Amino acid sequence: MEKYHQILAIIDPTTEDQKALKRAIELAKQTKASITAFLSIYDFSYEMTTMLSSDEREAMRQSLINDRLQWLNELIKTIPHEDTPIEIKVIWHNRPFEPIIEEVINNGFDIVIKGTHQHDKLKSVIFTPTDWHILRKCPCPVLLVKEHLWPMNGNIVAALNVGSDETEHQSLNFKITEEAINLSKLVKANVHLVNSFPGTPVNIAIEIPEFNASEYNESMLNHHIDAMNEHANKFGISKEHTHVEEGLPEDIIVRLADELDAELVILGTIGRTGISAALIGNTAEHLIDNLNCDVLALKPDGYISPLAK
Numbered sequence: 001m002e003k004y005h006q007i008l009a010i011i012d013p014t015t016e017d018q019k020a021l022k023r024a025i026e027l028a029k030q031t032k033a034s035i036t037a038f039l040s041i042y043d044f045s046y047e048m049t050t051m052l053s054s055d056e057r058e059a060m061r062q063s064l065i066n067d068r069l070q071w072l073n074e075l076i077k078t079i080p081h082e083d084t085p086i087e088i089k090v091i092w093h094n095r096p097f098e099p100i101i102e103e104v105i106n107n108g109f110d111i112v113i114k115g116t117h118q119h120d121k122l123k124s125v126i127f128t129p130t131d132w133h134i135l136r137k138c139p140c141p142v143l144l145v146k147e148h149l150w151p152m153n154g155n156i157v158a159a160l161n162v163g164s165d166e167t168e169h170q171s172l173n174f175k176i177t178e179e180a181i182n183l184s185k186l187v188k189a190n191v192h193l194v195n196s197f198p199g200t201p202v203n204i205a206i207e208i209p210e211f212n213a214s215e216y217n218e219s220m221l222n223h224h225i226d227a228m229n230e231h232a233n234k235f236g237i238s239k240e241h242t243h244v245e246e247g248l249p250e251d252i253i254v255r256l257a258d259e260l261d262a263e264l265v266i267l268g269t270i271g272r273t274g275i276s277a278a279l280i281g282n283t284a285e286h287l288i289d290n291l292n293c294d295v296l297a298l299k300p301d302g303y304i305s306p307l308a309k
Helices: 019-031 054-077 097-107 129-137 167-187 202-207 213-234 249-260 274-290
Strands: 006-010 034-041 086-092 111-115 117-119 124-126 142-145 155-160 190-197 242-246 264-268 294-298
Touching: 006 019, 006 097, 019 034, 019 111, 019 142, 019 167, 034 054, 034 097, 054 086, 086 097, 097 129, 111 129, 129 142, 155 167, 155 249, 167 190, 167 264, 167 294, 190 213, 190 249, 213 242, 242 249, 249 264, 249 274
Parallel strands: 006 034, 006 111, 034 086, 111 142, 155 190, 155 264, 190 242, 264 294
Antiparallel strands: 117 124, 142 294
């Protein structure tokens, strides 16, 4: 986390409680980072005013931008940030995720921090299309902020896939673990490594009567435990802080995060788009939807955003 020198905090225009900006300030105090408070706005009615000339429409847009700049300036004055420098940027765009990602690409931001929306009646978090676009296409780490506090001596969960031999997954496991350790030193937290693995495929158990499901599951469990222990040893993490269980990642990680009352879950997103995004997309969406804590999503090394020119 000490490598995060430039933080892009996404402002929510619908509320005075700027969770993302407050979390950005918390981190900046530890890392001496600078913050850009970023707001993307758009009002379709301004584009529909056909009786006005393009210059007049531009003047109206600029007036709205200036209004939001003033609002944001006043808002930041109410949030204690001591010596942390905060720059303000308001952009007019009809697809909010695009200027956010372009800002990262063009200005080399190290992390994007964005707040999530709470559904008042259902008491659950609602993710917008903007959230998912940023998670999948932003080249730098993305921190989604929920309501959970970051207490001293809390717990950070690193969600891994240690059973895979794929280089991309192994590289991501290292990146996730290193990130968890670095962040734990800053916020004085404990690191827990979590890995899930699938059980016996139902169709195999049905179609091949002589197939020994319990033996298969035990073999899979031992394989993942050995892989986890090997990985944990490289980082000096004790066995007591490693967790390997059979089941879907969106079930296992959510349950363990709840049991540990984790303040943060760190996971990897491959960042594919289109049809090939379905698997990682569904897993990430189900997982993040159900977590009651902040989520830090990392991309593999060498990832290039589809928005990069």
